[in-house]
Amino acid sequence: VEAVLGALPVAADQRRSILAALPRAPTGPGLAAVVDTTGGLRAEAAQGRLASTLLPVNDIDAGGESTSYGLDEGASAAMVRSRLAGAALAVPVGGRTRVLVQNGVGTPGLGDAARSRLVAAGLRYVGGGNVEGFGVAESLVLLPDGSSASRARGAAVVKALGLTAAALRVSDTAPTIADLVVVLGRDFGPGGNA
Incomplete structure (x- = not known):
């Protein structure tokens, strides 16, 4: 990565041309931000001041010929504390609620929108892929039981996603x-409240 960044042109208009030609490249203000950021990274890489760290992972025995990896949570937390001091969100009392999110309609970007909102609210996103067959009209927040603790977690998820209490089941x-499990329906608006 350092070699690629260090080899980028110094001139912003030349970087813009290269970046704009990439598949799914941003446009407008997004492209301008990437051009500026790559300029700074290019300068740091050219002077050998760009630091990188491998993400710590564990091997997962998936039973096949392919090796799978999972995040080493302890080592990654230590890496975040040392490399990104001050960037981590505070852990709420009782830990982060893990929320498995499934896309119930197939609209691209719903999971990403939900992840952004959940993480901003101090919750932990777990990707759950798509619901078979899609067609979910109303979003659901599925609780494992009716305890007050589960309902409180559910209420935090409902608030973070802009849903109503009627979504709790x-x-x-x-x-x-x-x-908890969230199944996103047609009522979930990725750009704003449901």
Whole structure:
């Protein structure tokens, strides 16, 4: 990465031409921001001042020939504290609620929009892919039980996603990899409240 950044042109208009030709390149203010950022990174890389760190992972035995990896949470937390001091969001009392999010309509970008809102609210996003068949009209927040703790977690998720309390449902089929499951429906607006 350092070699690529260091080889970028010094002139902003030349970097803009290269970046604009990339597939799915941003346009307008987004492209201008990338041009500015790559200029700063290019200067740092050219002077050998660009530091990088490998993301710490663990091997996951998936039972096949391909190796899978998962994030080493302890080592990555230590890396974030040392490399990005002050950038991490504060952990709420009781830890971060893990929220598995599924796209129930197939609209691209719904999961990304939900992730941004959940993380900003101090919650932990777990990608859950798409719901089979799509066609979900109203978003759901599935609770593992009706306890007050689960309902409080659900209320925090509802608030973060701009949903109504009517989205809360108790479900005994919720997975164990998350505290709650969200199924995004047509009522979820990625650009604003549902």
